[in-house]
Amino acid sequence: MNPFSSVAPLAAIATTAQGVAQLERLRHAGVALDLWLPIHLPIEVATAQRYQGSLATHLAAVWSQYRGWVFALACGAVVRLIAPLLTDKYTDPAVWVLSEDGQWLISLVGGHAAAGDRLCQVLAAQIGATPILTGASHCQHYFAVDCWGQAFGWQRGSGDWHGVAARQARQEVLRVFQTCGSDLWRTGVSPQQPIEWLSAPPTDEGVWITEKAVCPTAGVVWHPRVLWLGIGCERGTPESVIAAAIEHTLSEAGLALGAIAGIASIDRKADEVGLCALAQRQNWPTRWFRAEQLEQVAVPTPSAIVAAEMGTPSVAEAAALLASQGGALIVPKHIYRQPSQRGAVTVAVAQSQREYIPRRGAIALIGTGPGALEQLTTAARAALLAAEVWIGYELYLQLLAPLRQPGQMVLPYPITQERDRAQHAIELAAWGLRVAVVSSGDCGIYGMAGLVLELMADANIADIAVEVLPGVSAVNAAAARLGAPLMHDFCTISLSDRLTPWPVIEQRLEAAAKADFVTALYNPRSRDRQEQLIIAQQIFQRYRSPNTPVAIVRGAYRADEQITLTTLGTFQPEQVDMFSLVLIGNASTRRYHDWLITPRGYLENSQLAQQPKAEAIDNTQGNRSQ
Numbered sequence: 192m193n194p195f196s197s198v199a200p201l202a203a204i205a206t207t208a209q210g211v212a213q214l215e216r217l218r219h220a221g222v223a224l225d226l227w228l229p230i231h232l233p234i235e236v237a238t239a240q241r242y243q244g245s246l247a248t249h250l251a252a253v254w255s256q257y258r259g260w261v262f263a264l265a266c267g268a269v270v271r272l273i274a275p276l277l278t279d280k281y282t283d284p285a286v287w288v289l290s291e292d293g294q295w296l297i298s299l300v301g302g303h304a305a306a307g308d309r310l311c312q313v314l315a316a317q318i319g320a321t322p323i324l325t326g327a328s329h330c331q332h333y334f335a336v337d338c339w340g341q342a343f344g345w346q347r348g349s350g351d352w353h354g355v356a357a358r359q360a361r362q363e364v365l366r367v368f369q370t371c372g373s374d375l376w377r378t379g380v381s382p383q384q385p386i387e388w389l390s391a392p393p394t395d396e397g398v399w400i401t402e403k404a405v406c407p408t409a410g411v412v413w414h415p416r417v418l419w420l421g422i423g424c425e426r427g428t429p430e431s432v433i434a435a436a437i438e439h440t441l442s443e444a445g446l447a448l449g450a451i452a453g454i455a456s457i458d459r460k461a462d463e464v465g466l467c468a469l470a471q472r473q474n475w476p477t478r479w480f481r482a483e484q485l486e487q488v489a490v491p492t493p494s495a496i497v498a499a500e501m502g503t504p505s506v507a508e509a510a511a512l513l514a515s516q517g518g519a520l521i522v523p524k525h526i527y528r529q530p531s532q533r534g535a536v537t538v539a540v541a542q543s544q545r546e547y548i549p550r551r552g553a554i555a556l557i558g559t560g561p562g563a564l565e566q567l568t569t570a571a572r573a574a575l576l577a578a579e580v581w582i583g584y585e586l587y588l589q590l591l592a593p594l595r596q597p598g599q600m601v602l603p604y605p606i607t608q609e610r611d612r613a614q615h616a617i618e619l620a621a622w623g624l625r626v627a628v629v630s631s632g633d634c635g636i637y638g639m640a641g642l643v644l645e646l647m648a649d650a651n652i653a654d655i656a657v658e659v660l661p662g663v664s665a666v667n668a669a670a671a672r673l674g675a676p677l678m679h680d681f682c683t684i685s686l687s688d689r690l691t692p693w694p695v696i697e698q699r700l701e702a703a704a705k706a707d708f709v710t711a712l713y714n715p716r717s718r719d720r721q722e723q724l725i726i727a728q729q730i731f732q733r734y735r736s737p738n739t740p741v742a743i744v745r746g747a748y749r750a751d752e753q754i755t756l757t758t759l760g761t762f763q764p765e766q767v768d769m770f771s772l773v774l775i776g777n778a779s780t781r782r783y784h785d786w787l788i789t790p791r792g793y794l795e796n797s798q799l800a801q802q803p804k805a806e807a808i809d810n811t812q813g814n815r816s817q
Contacts, residue, residue: 193656194313194577194625195222196550197306197341198259198285202227206246208234210263213293213318217261220317220573224261227253247272259285259305261314266297273300280304281337281347287311289320297323303337309576309596316573327360334380334597336365336398340413342579342598342624343376344548346449348399348412355398355411366393369400371450372415372546375580379598402450402542404441414449415546419478419518421511421539422456422466423497428534430465430472436527436536437469444522444540451475452547455514457485457506465534476547478514485509491523511541518543548623554616554655555626556640558633558662562590563748566668571660575627582616583629583639590749591629607689613642620655633664637685637713666711669744669772672754674786676742676774680708681789686723687714693723700727704734709780709789712773716764724764724773731775735759740776740787743767756782 195201201224205211211234214226227249228234230241242249254276262269266288277283277300285307286300296318298311308324315322328335336359337352339345359365368389380386389397399405399412406412418441424433441448453476460466461479470477482502490512493504503509507524522540555574560566567575575581575594585603595601604612616626630638640659647655670677682703688696703710710731716724731739737760745753745768755766759775767773780789 193553194310195259198310199223200225200257201259201261202253202257203261203263204228204246204250205263206232207263207291208232209291210289211236211239213263213289213291214261216293216318217289217314222314222317225257251276254284257284259287259301259307259310261287261289263289263291266299269299281352285310287314293318293320295323296320298325302326303328303335306338306341309598312596313573313577316569316576319569328597331360331362332381332597333359333384335359336411338598339376340400340415342548342600343373343546344416344550344623345372345400345546346414346416346447348414348447348449349406350399350411351407351409352411354409355396358396366397367400368393368397371402371417371542372400375600376598378600378602381597402446404445404447412447414447416450416452416549417518417543417546418446418450419452419511419514419541419543420454421507421509421514421524421537421541422454422460423506423510423524423537424460424463424466425534425536426463428463428465428536429532430468432527432529432532432534433465433469433536435529436525436538439527440522440525440538440540443525446522446540452543453477453514455480455510457482457501457503457510459501474549476549478510480510480513484513488512491520507537507539508541511539515541515543545622550623552620552622552624552626552655554620554628554643554657556628556630556634556638556643556657556659558630558635558638558660558664559587559591560632560663561665561668561748562587562631562746564591564593566663566748568660568662571662574658574660575629577625578627579625580616580619581627581629582612582619583627584631587629587631590631609639609642610646613639613646616643617646617650617652617655621652630662631665632668633662635659635661636664636666636683665713665744665747665772666774668747669711669742669774672744672747672752673742673756673774674783674788676709676740676776676780676787676789678789678791679777679779681711682708683711683713685713686716686720686727688720688723696723697726697730700730704731707734707777709777710775712775714769715771715773716767717769721764724767728759728762728764731759735775735778737761739778740780740782742774742787743771744774745771747772754785756785756787 203214203224204227205214206229226239227242228239230243250272269288281304283301285305288297288299296311296315298307301307312322336355364385364387366387366389395407396409402417454470455478458479458481486503488509490505490508498504512520518541521542524537524539527536557571557574580600582602584606588603616628620626628639634640666683684699739759741757741759741762743755
């Protein structure tokens with residue numbers, strides 16, 4: 192999961208060896224950046240680039256080449272260096288300042304528009320620094336209005352953005368009117384934020400989220416990219432004529448250029464110079480369809496002439512509808528010509544149900560540990576901060592709530608809907624969002640990692656980046672609270688027969704008990720499963736002493752943690768629930784005060800090693816004589 196794609200390419204500058212060392216930590220953490228160093232700095236760094244002369248001169252020369260900058264310099268020096276290069280908050284790159292001791296990372300410029308504040312927290316988490324954010328949205332913990340559509344690729348439209356942002360900082364009510372695009376972003380808004388959701392167009396001070404061309408003087412407009420343009424044109428039609436046709440069509444329909452998702456046409460137009468040049472200049476995706484695909488689409492104005500020439504009765508309307516993937520045709524085809532120019536253009540517009548996101552998404556499969564935030568790994572924390580959507584069992588998401596940042600969307604699921612949440616995560620990532628799928632403990636141990644990967648494999652999905660981030664599993668957490676019960680061979684067995692037949696589980700219990708494994712029982716007992724744990728106890732009693740230590744660990748490292756130490760003979764299954772882990776010792780496991788210890792054999796081996804050599808020889812001789 193690469194959260195830094197929005198600020199790529201990313202550059203970094205240091206002028207001292209200590210600063211270089213801190214920037215190298217970022218590179219070792221996987222952050223792709225171009226490292227610039229002064230030519231006189233006596234240090235060798237692989238792939239570093241060198242500049243001559245003053246840093247101010249060099250920075251002015253390369254400033255426009257990068258969308259993000261990390262400076263390992265003093266804040267005052269950075270402010271003086273970049274001040275002449277800044278333009279406005281919506282076009283400036285993200286700028287961070289990293290202290291030379293690596294303790295502090297400051298979000299200096301581009302906190303909202305360039306996602307500098309959010310990425311500052313991700314960068315800091317990766318190297319264990321403390322992020323410093325000073326914006327009102329961070330201090331007051333609200334989802335800033337000029338960040339609402341970033342995850343979805345919305346285009347910022349007209350309006351008084353500074354004024355609306357100021358009203359939001361003063362905690363005044365924002366009135367929001369949305370006519371298109373997904374409303375998933377609303378799950379990133381805190382219930383405490385003063386927002387009024389409107390069902391009718393707002394006054395001039397409202398926030399519009401729309402495909403319409405509106406120009407409020409005191410409000411603002413976001414444009415989700417929902418409009419797919421179906422284009423047909425005569426061969427050799429100039430780019431300027433195609434652009435004018437699109438502008439004319441949208442203007443007549445009252446639609447915004449910023450709401451355009453992309454263009455579509457018949458595959459025979461895939462080499463049309465003017466059409467391709469326009470798409471490239473506007474950064475619009477293109478979708479080309481075969482005549483056989485287009486002729487299957489019902490359209491309001493089919494043409495026999497087009498059918499005779501192109502093999503389908505519709506190009507523009509049919510292509511727009513196919514590209515919109517189930518959307519509605521909102522502008523039937525219009526034919527446009529310019530008297531002074533050659534060529535003709537046919538334009539139709541379809542509106543998709545959800546917006547086009549101009550990037551591929553990714554999935555982070557995250558093990559969050561036993562529940563306490565301090566048990567999260569550094570990598571897991573960084574991945575959670577980098578994700579745009581969290582998906583998981585609602586209790587686990589609640590435990591992570593203190594880490595959640597304004598704007599991060601959350602989709603909680605009940606405990607029995609694992610397949611639904613995995614499928615939803617894949618769909619969202621395919622759409623273009625960065626998704627964190629949360630499992631307690633380790634995501635690869637009775638967690639979501641296997642299910643997500645299985646579904647992707649079955650659907651032959653290989654173009655979504657997936658990262659598996661391990662966590663402290665319940666067996667590790669429980670063992671740590673008990674001392675050292677897992678010092679020798681052990682196994683884990685889930686008693687849940689919802690996905691595994693009970694006879695198979697019984698076989699595994701029998702084998703573990705017989706083989707004298709220390710055994711951790713996951714999912715030991717629930718409201719609907721009362722007998723399985725009783726049977727497990729009976730199986731182990733056939734092979735182990737009734738004095739074998741047994742521990743029940745409930746909610747390890749959480750506020751409601753409970754630990755019960757007992758034995759196999761006195762163990763009471765009714766004390767156990769689904770939030771517990773039952774650990775059964777082996778033949779050598781012993782209890783010392785509140786610890787369980789399973790010897791590894793170090794003491795026995797050391798005692799043998801300390802015996803006199805003569806005695807060892809005599810023993811060997813005696814064994815041989817027997």
